[in-house]
Amino acid sequence: xxxxxxxxxxxxxPLWGGFLIVATALIISSTLIFGxxxxxxxxxxxxxxxxxxxxxxxxxxxxxxxxxxxxxxxxRAPLRGASQENPVRxxxxxxxxxxxxxxxxxxxETMPMLADFRQLSAEHAGIASDIxxxxxxxxxxxxxxxxxxxxATPIIDEQTRLGTLLQxxxxxxxxxxxxxxxEKAAWVTFLVLSVLLPINWYWGQRTATPLLxxxxxxxxxxxxxxxxxxxxxxxxxxxLGRLFHAYNRTLQQLREKTLIEREVIxxxxxxxxxxxxxxxxxxxxxxxxxxxxxxxxxxxxxxxxARTTRTLNLLERGLTQIKETVAALLVEAKVNSRDLSPQxxxxxxxxxxxxxxxxxxxxxxxxxxxxxxxxxxxxxxxVLINLILNAVQATDEGGAVQVNIAQLDETLSFEIVNGGKxxxxxxxxxxxxxxINAGETGRGLGLxxxxxxxxxxxxxxxxxxxxxxxxxxxxxxVNLPLKTLS
Amino acid sequence: MPTRRxxxxxxxxxxxxxxxxxxxxxxxxxxxxxxxxxxQHGTLxxxxxxxxxxxxxxxxxxxxxxxRETMDLLRLEKIDFxxxxxxxxxxxxxxxxxxxxxxxxxxxxxxxxxxxxxxxxHANSLLELRGKIFxxxxxxxxxxxxxxxxxxxxxxxxxxxxxxxxxxxxxxxKLIEAVADGLAQGGSVDSFVWxxxxxxxxxxxxxxxxVNQSPEYGFPPFxxxxxxxxESFAAMQGMLxxxxxxxxxxxxxxxxxxxxxxxxxxxxxxxxxxxxxxxxEE
Numbered sequence: 010x011x012x013x014x015x016x017x018x019x020x021x022x023p024l025w026g027g028f029l030i031v032a033t034a035l036i037i038s039s040t041l042i043f044g045x046x047x048x049x050x051x052x053x054x055x056x057x058x059x060x061x062x063x064x065x066x067x068x069x070x071x072x073x074x075x076x077x078x079x080x081x082x083x084x085r086a087p088l089r090g091a092s093q094e095n096p097v098r099x100x101x102x103x104x105x106x107x108x109x110x111x112x113x114x115x116x117x118e119t120m121p122m123l124a125d126f127r128q129l130s131a132e133h134a135g136i137a138s139d140i141x142x143x144x145x146x147x148x149x150x151x152x153x154x155x156x157x158x159x160x161a162t163p164i165i166d167e168q169t170r171l172g173t174l175l176q177x178x179x180x181x182x183x184x185x186x187x188x189x190x191x192e193k194a195a196w197v198t199f200l201v202l203s204v205l206l207p208i209n210w211y212w213g214q215r216t217a218t219p220l221l222x223x224x225x226x227x228x229x230x231x232x233x234x235x236x237x238x239x240x241x242x243x244x245x246x247x248x249l250g251r252l253f254h255a256y257n258r259t260l261q262q263l264r265e266k267t268l269i270e271r272e273v274i275x276x277x278x279x280x281x282x283x284x285x286x287x288x289x290x291x292x293x294x295x296x297x298x299x300x301x302x303x304x305x306x307x308x309x310x311x312x313x314x315a316r317t318t319r320t321l322n323l324l325e326r327g328l329t330q331i332k333e334t335v336a337a338l339l340v341e342a343k344v345n346s347r348d349l350s351p352q353x354x355x356x357x358x359x360x361x362x363x364x365x366x367x368x369x370x371x372x373x374x375x376x377x378x379x380x381x382x383x384x385x386x387x388x389x390x391x392v393l394i395n396l397i398l399n400a401v402q403a404t405d406e407g408g409a410v411q412v413n414i415a416q417l418d419e420t421l422s423f424e425i426v427n428g429g430k431x432x433x434x435x436x437x438x439x440x441x442x443x444x445i446n447a448g449e450t451g452r453g454l455g456l457x458x459x460x461x462x463x464x465x466x467x468x469x470x471x472x473x474x475x476x477x478x479x480x481x482x483x484x485x486x487v488n489l490p491l492k493t494l495s
Numbered sequence: 496m497p498t499r500r501x502x503x504x505x506x507x508x509x510x511x512x513x514x515x516x517x518x519x520x521x522x523x524x525x526x527x528x529x530x531x532x533x534x535q536h537g538t539l540x541x542x543x544x545x546x547x548x549x550x551x552x553x554x555x556x557x558x559x560x561x562x563r564e565t566m567d568l569l570r571l572e573k574i575d576f577x578x579x580x581x582x583x584x585x586x587x588x589x590x591x592x593x594x595x596x597x598x599x600x601x602x603x604x605x606x607x608x609x610x611x612x613x614x615x616x617h618a619n620s621l622l623e624l625r626g627k628i629f630x631x632x633x634x635x636x637x638x639x640x641x642x643x644x645x646x647x648x649x650x651x652x653x654x655x656x657x658x659x660x661x662x663x664x665x666x667x668x669k670l671i672e673a674v675a676d677g678l679a680q681g682g683s684v685d686s687f688v689w690x691x692x693x694x695x696x697x698x699x700x701x702x703x704x705x706v707n708q709s710p711e712y713g714f715p716p717f718x719x720x721x722x723x724x725x726e727s728f729a730a731m732q733g734m735l736x737x738x739x740x741x742x743x744x745x746x747x748x749x750x751x752x753x754x755x756x757x758x759x760x761x762x763x764x765x766x767x768x769x770x771x772x773x774x775x776e777e
Binding site: 075076077117121122123 | 614628630659660662663664665669673676677678
């Protein structure tokens with residue numbers, strides 16, 4: 010039993026619906042069938058009563074004149090006139106005299122004249138006293154367990170009881186009629202079921218499928234973020250539809266939360282890295298400068314031989330490289346610089362053009378910067394150069410890069426959009442970290458520097474990499490507030 | 496008055512002038528008893544028209560359900576002629592004259608058949624039916640009433656007590672049915688009716704067995720009331736006797752299962768008179 014309740018809704022809904030439909034159809038049809046049977050029986054008794062009373066009346070003169078043959082002709086008329094199909098046809102009729110002897114019957118071979126009614130059979134004997142005590146009206150006797158109905162009508166001529174007309178009906182005659190209506194009902198039931206059951210199955214599937222999808226996804230929810238439920242599976246506003254919407258909303262919130270968490274972790278890591286880099290740079294810079302000064306002093310005053318000079322040069326080059334690297338890590342925003350002007354944008358176009366030309370990448374510029382804005386031009390130029398050059402590098406040969414610069418209220422925004430390959434998830438995660446994307450083209454400090462500059466200018470930088478209309482697209486967006494430095 | 500018109504009709508008939516129009520006025524009235532098959536209405540109508548054509552007189556058939564009623568009609572002169580059983584004829588011989596006797600199977604005779612239901616076991620003689628239910632056709636029937644009672648009387652039995660129950664069917668044909676259905680365990684029937692029915696509805700006669708045949712009796716005759724004029728009598732008799740010589744008449748006779756008519760002789764019915772005498776009747 011429990012197994013049934015454990016079944017999937019995919020089966021349970023159609024099964025339960027089907028069970029209800031079949032049960033209803035069976036109850037209705039059997040009610041109709043038995044109703045028809047009782048109607049038939051009632052009709053039979055009504056007809057029998059009418060026939061009996063009419064016949065009893067016409068039998069009076071025949072009995073008074075002791076005209077047996079005439080009585081016989083009268084009682085056998087309904088058997089002759091009625092068609093075989095007439096279900097309310099008596100099996101036999103007989104007239105009993107007041108002593109309950111057979112006066113005449115339509116079955117002389119089994120119920121001959123003068124035979125004692127009580128001797129005919131136990132069944133007959135059982136109703137004999139009832140017949141003898143009959144009043145003025147027709148009565149129906151249905152001995153228990155008998156296949157027959159006895160309809161007894163008294164034959165009365167002016168208060169004198171001349172005898173009794175007894176019509177004997179076999180209940181079996183009702184059976185073919187009963188079977189006929191049962192067959193009809195069965196056909197109707199079959200038709201109804203053949204329409205309703207497929208509808209029920211279809212409806213069950215329609216309800217169960219969204220539930221199944223929802224269940225599958227809810228089960229995944231603890232382990233990972235499942236896909237959204239396509240609303241076209243169930244685009245209605247009932248409870249199930251609302252459940253769909255609720256699920257999608259929850260999923261959306263979970264996604265956003267995960268994203269925020271990831272961003273927080275990312276930026277915290279970058280902050281820590283920045284501090285670390287700055288600390289190390291300071292610690293390195295002091296001895297480094299000392300060492301470089303010492304080398305300089307030694308070279309000018311120490312009269313070194315050729316080998317020592319080579320060694321000193323080697324040391325100086327190495328230390329200088331360390332200094333440059335450290336300088337690159339340690340982004341110093343607090344430099345004095347003039348404000349960013351439209352002229353800077355033109356300079357950038359000029360600067361970028363050779364690189365773009367080399368890779369056959371077309372760079373489209375769109376700028377609404379018309380006056381100078383209070384942002385340090387050196388730093389902003391560095392950010393733009395880094396991002397645009399990165400974009401040119403990332404774009405396939407013959408591709409395009411779009412640069413948009415816009416001033417909106419108190420914010421300067423720019424976007425650099427390129428085609429080319431999408432960023433991988435791990436690339437996105439570690440995007441602005443130093444040395445991560447080091448490779449053929451550089452040390453991998455470009456984006457780190459951009460990030461540091463933008464952060465120090467109080468702005469933000471985001472990246473969005475996605476497929477759009479079959480083409481991959483990566484967009485870096487930078488927003489810089491114009492107030493901070495003023 | 497009526498006889499005079501009839502006389503005119505008879506004259507016309509004798510003159511053999513069939514082109515003459517029918518004489519208007521009272522028709523010739525002929526009473527019929529259930530001595531023959533009852534449901535031959537088509538045949539009877541054809542016969543009536545035949546008679547009208549031959550007699551040049553309107554002919555009316557009066558059928559009654561029992562012999563008694565036809566006998567009453569004769570007594571009251573409500574009919575001129577009648578086809579009755581031999582027993583009523585003997586009964587009424589003071590009032591009627593023998594007109595013609597039908598010829599059946601070549602002779603003006605018939606018998607009584609003792610019939611029983613076609614099932615086993617069955618009685619093989621009248622005496623074996625003691626205490627049984629017996630069907631009579633009509634209290635004025637010779638073969639259907641007088642014969643079996645006479646036979647019982649001759650065997651020293653009291654016909655009134657011999658059977659446990661008797662009833663009348665008032666028709667030989669119905670009597671055959673009553674025995675066939677088993678309503679009665681025996682019955683005595685007109686051999687002419689049984690044989691005729693056997694020709695047209697053997698499904699009924701097949702359910703009965705003829706277990707005994709009586710001696711021959713004069714065939715149920717056509718009679719004329721004594722008030723009928725000689726001319727009418729002669730016209731009617733001539734018409735009947737001539738039927739077997741006429742193709743149309745012959746075909747009608749065939750349908751009635753008869754060979755023809757003869758003038759007959761009252762002595763044909765002497766046996767009936769004797770049997771009636773046995774029961775104290777004249």
